Amino acid sequence: MQMVTSHIESDGAETNMNLYEWEAKRIFADWGISVPQSIRITREEELSKVNFDFPLTIKCQVLSGGRGKAGGIQFAKDLKEAQSLVGKLMAMTIGGSKTESLLIEPKVAIKHEMYLSVTMDRARGCPVYIAAKEGGIEIESNKSIITEPIPYPFQPYVARNLAKKMGLSGALLNKVASIAERLYKLFDQLDLDLAEINPLVITQSDEVIALDGKIIVNDDALGRQKMFDGWQEKHMADLPERERKAKKQGLNLVELDGNIGIICNGAGLTMATMDMVKNFGGNPGNFLDAGGGSDQEKTLAAIELVNENPNVKVILLNILGGITACDEVAHALVEFMKKNPKRSMVVRLRGNNQDKAEKMLADSGLKLFPDLENAVKEAVSKSKVAV
Amino acid sequence: MIFVNKNTKVLVQGATGKMGAAHTKRMIAYGTQVVGGVTPGKGGTLVPDTKIKVYDTVKEAKDATGATCSVLFVPPYLALDAGVEAIEAGISLLVVITEGIPPQDTAKLVSYARLKGIRMIGPNCPGVITPGETLLGILPGMIFKPGPVGMVSRSGTLTYEIALALTDADQGQSTCVGIGGDPVKGMEYPEVLTAFNNDNDTEVIxxxxxIGGNAEEEAAQFVKQNVNKPVVAYIAGQTAPPGKRMGHAGAIISGGKGTAESKMQAMREAGIEVALTPSEVAEKVKKLRTQLVKK
Incomplete structure (x- = not known):
């Protein structure tokens, strides 16, 4: 089966914009998918706003997975019990994600739990429904998973085929098909990577509602999805500081636990450089892809970002100039070395305007390595010299 | 050589933008037959610093020039529109260089291209080069040289690094295809592998x-069953941590899947030579070619 996607597993570390449950549910409701009544609070006093019956479900709003297991979902039979839970739950951090607020809902009388999501199937190159008649938390290990590719242009029969495959019939088939249709439409219109309802429940009164929801918005679409304007900052709260800073500057940084700071142009080359560092006995301190066409300003920002990491002993800069001109990079380097003359640095530059770059750098005392392997070996040996 | 040669007539959509204009000039300098540019509203002008005419629509450009290929440098949110326009105008090979196209748009363009039987390379790719003949995209022509090695890659600069190692070791290339780093793309490994397998100019692939996805595992399976030329593989990201996206949208190890290890294992099981560094790729290619000569 080719249904494996990058997001359905709860790594809790996706880099595209992950929404809180309350935000996902608000979007579901806007698109006509039923969700429980709710209020969202951050303080105990706000419990007075509860205008539905006890018992209550109180859920921590976090961006990570594994919330149920970590105790982030509690039930309260009366106001007193609810009051005793608010402070405790608000203080929780789950999987590195701080509780942003609490979502309070009436405890739903569940007859049956199912699973439903829409995501992009990279192997098939089209969106796909993933569903299970028997839902639950551990969808990855669920054996009754059904997938249904969604051809373009979309027609609602695809959603009905899915409901049929799930083994549903009668009114229930139509209800679930209608939810699946709405879920695809919002997935498409809002440029999502994932729209997930887990669980999708049938209540004792035979309503079908989304009891929990997860939405991941594709970063590349944020420029045209006006409803998410200004959301990104808030949803990056759980990223380490330097990675957040990098993201704002259009650089791709992932920090690691070694002491060799790595900066390259292009993702594949950056990974390959990391791998070589490891193969030659060193330890990469980060992955930093400065992008294919980085100019002087961006290169300088990249070097400074890696320089800020206290664990980094030596910086290995590997630029293969295709689009990137070597003299632009050399300008950035000269500027950086003026401010940080003691920084241990190994530079590999090759490509457009390499001669110019070599001349410029000779004066700043930096030696250029045209060969990648030699540069990596030099960086590894410098990383092992005691300070 | 596959897909493109010195006779291929090429349009550039988005040729008057900063990146489009710069690379149109580079392509012309390499010898590519760029026959026209397309920018709506700029019809009748010339691509900056060239003698290449700009047209308002792809239809008009194709009718006037007989172009069969189009290279897209248009902004990400206009790429779906531009791609469908090219397909409808009768273009048979689309090379989408644009980075940052929302996956929903890419999926729609890919599905349209498949429906119409059109070859689409990319998006977010460096393009395709047949050294000494033609270059479509942003690959640096000077590091390639003609020869019998067919290259196919999901990466950009890493491809250049390996091409450089091959060229330095006197192992020239028949054609190099950069299929792009996005999770959803027009052309996958098997289509390129099939073309190389049938290509008389290609001896080694x-x-x-x-890391990420399972395209390499599937490619390994495909090689085992369908390719009778020797293949050397290199997989980047052996040291990448799980759950983190490494630059490319598609490069993420997720739920323990998509690791370099699993890909390298699948490759070895399919009889593919796996290299651990770019220079080792060149060494292995050289060795394989010597063995071929002996046979």
């Missing part, structure tokens, strides 16, 4: 992959 170099496959460059990276």
């Amino acid at each position: 170099v496959l460059i992959g990276e």
Whole structure:
């Protein structure tokens, strides 16, 4: 089966914009998918706003997975019990994600739990429904998973085929098909990577509602999805500081636990450089892809970002100039070395305007390595010299 | 050589933008037959610093020039529109260089291209080069040289690094296809592998992959069953941590799947030579070619 996607597993570390449950549910409701009544609070006093019956479900709003297991979902039979839970739950951090607020809902009388999501199937190159008649938390290990590719242009029969495959019939088939249709439409219109309802429940009164929801918005679409304007900052709260800073500057940084700071142009080359560092006995301190066409300003920002990491002993800069001109990079380097003359640095530059770059750098005392392997070996040996 | 040669007539959509204009000039300098540019509203002008005419629509450009290929440098949110326009105008090969196209748009364009039987390379790719003949995209022509090695890759600069190692070791290339780093793309490994397998100019195939997804595992399976030329593979991201996206949208190890290890294992099981560094790719290619000569 080719249904494996990058997001359905709860790594809790996706880099595209992950929404809180309350935000996902608000979007579901806007698109006509039923969700429980709710209020969202951050303080105990706000419990007075509860205008539905006890018992209550109180859920921590976090961006990570594994919330149920970590105790982030509690039930309260009366106001007193609810009051005793608010402070405790608000203080929780789950999987590195701080509780942003609490979502309070009436405890739903569940007859049956199912699973439903829409995501992009990279192997098939089209969106796909993933569903299970028997839902639950551990969808990855669920054996009754059904997938249904969604051809373009979309027609609602695809959603009905899915409901049929799930083994549903009668009114229930139509209800679930209608939810699946709405879920695809919002997935498409809002440029999502994932729209997930887990669980999708049938209540004792035979309503079908989304009891929990997860939405991941594709970063590349944020420029045209006006409803998410200004959301990104808030949803990056759980990223380490330097990675957040990098993201704002259009650089791709992932920090690691070694002491060799790595900066390259292009993702594949950056990974390959990391791998070589490891193969030659060193330890990469980060992955930093400065992008294919980085100019002087961006290169300088990249070097400074890696320089800020206290664990980094030596910086290995590997630029293969295709689009990137070597003299632009050399300008950035000269500027950086003026401010940080003691920084241990190994530079590999090759490509457009390499001669110019070599001349410029000779004066700043930096030696250029045209060969990648030699540069990596030099960086590894410098990383092992005691300070 | 596959897909493109010196007779291929090429349009550039988005040729008057900063990146489009710069690379149109580079392509012309390499010898590519760029026959026209397309920018709506700029019809009748010339691509800056060239003698290449700009047209308002792809239809008009194709009718006037007989172009069969189009290279897209248009902004990400206009790429779906531009791609469908090219397909409808009768273009048979689309090379989408644009980075940052929302996956929903890419999926729609890919599905349209498949429906119409059109070859689409990319998006977010460096393009395709047949050294000494033609270059479509942003690959740096000077590091390639003509020869019998077919290259296919999900990466950009890493491809250049390996091409450089091959060229330095006197192992020239028949054609190099950069299929792009996005999770959803027009052309996958098997289409390129099939073309190389049937190509008389290609003796050895170099496959460059990276972490994320299972395209490399599937390619390994495909090689085992359908390819009778020797293949050397290199997989980037052996040291990448799980759950983190490494630059490319598609490069993420997720739920323990898509690791370099699993890909390298699949490659070895399919009889593919796996190299651990770019220079080792060149060494292995050289060795394989010597063995071929002996046979």
